[in-house]
Amino acid sequence: MISRATDKVSEELDAWRNRPLDRVYAVIMIDAIVLKIRDGAVANRPVYIAVGINLEGERDVLGMWVGSGGEGAKTWMTWLAELRNRGVEDVLIACCDGLKGLPDSIQNIWPLVDVHLCVVHMVRASLKYALTKHWSQIAKELRQVYTAANADAAEARFAEFEELWGARYPALIGVWRRSWEHFVMFLRFPPEIRKIVYTTNIIESLNSRFRQATRRGHFPSEEAALKVLYLVIRDRQPNRRNPTGRTYNWKEAINVLAGFYGDRVIDNQ
Structure with missing residues (x-):
């Protein structure tokens, strides 16, 4: 019974990680949480999370990737190209920290993007x-x-x-x-x-929920860690900021963005 439930979560996670995405995102935010994962030996491993807000103001977790902590431009290009291949053709603003190779890789994937450091x-x-x-x-x-x-x-x-x-x-x-x-x-x-x-407050709030769900022990594999994070994302809680949902005061924000980005906003709504 437990095995069937685990297999079902694996199937859902795989489908979620490969689902089509919107063509244009107003904002994409990239951050990381560090988890203990066994790969031969238990080690601290970063899990990078990308959260997007589309032109309708709907936010969603777009992708998650387990890294080693030493990621460079080539690795980031691979992960970001995954989002592009799933349908993301344009991003207005990307918010991230100064991880090696990340800002340049973002601009290589979406040349018109404005990259802002958190x-x-x-x-x-x-x-x-x-x-x-x-x-x-x-x-x-x-x-x-x-x-x-x-x-x-x-x-x-x-x-x-x-x-x-x-x-x-x-x-x-x-x-x-x-x-x-x-x-x-x-x-x-x-x-x-x-x-x-x-700032990446939206992701910081999500990371707080991730930490509550992962604070004990370590994970036997990358897949096991991603399953738990996926279940946290899927769990919508009342009266709390959830990783998916409507962005507050979005109509005001999108009108301002239209003034800056013109047809990239207007033609895709």
């Missing part, structure tokens, strides 16, 4: 280079940078931040300078769009 990940990466006693002050001052009115204001505010902290924490400054081009992209948007794309 602010939450950038702040976390920054704090790794600072003493704990300075975290609160640094986070507060960085908030003034990523909530600036526009790119010029952000540059001016970051110059002040660099003057204050650059000598003590040059590696922290480097995190932002290396990523500046992708970071400031979203500052051209009004608040209706910024609050959707400036």
Whole structure:
């Protein structure tokens, strides 16, 4: 009986991972959760998750892939090409962290995409280079940078931040300078769009549910891990943010996006 149920979940997971997707997504967000998976020996393995919001404001988990932690451009191209082959022809905005090869691979698959680096990940990466006693002050001052009115204001505010902290924490400054081009992209948007794309809050909420379901022990295989994550995705809970569903205030957001992306929005609705 257990074997038949397991086989059914395997079949459902396989069908889910190969299902057709929409032609155009307003936003795709990519993040990862680390799980303990046995592959000879038990090791920490990242599971990368892509969440998309289509032009109707419906969000969905588009794909999941188990990695090694050392993924480069070739691997990312393979995984992202899988989404393209399942029907995704265009993406307006992609939100991710600065994983090696990921931003460039996204643009190779969807040449017109605007790639934005997740602010939450950038702040976390920054704090790794600072003493704990300075975290609160640094986070507060960085908030003034990523909530600036526009790119010029952000540059001016970051110059002040660099003057204050650059000598003590040059590696922290480097995190932002290396990523500046992708970071400031979203500052051209009004608040209706910024609050959707400036962070991967949707995925962070999903990861929280994943962690609740996977916090004990380890998985005997990649497939076993993906089955559990799939069941979490499929389980819709009342009065909670679910991984699938309607995006709040989407009509306001899509009208703003239409102003920026024109026919790429209008012709595909």
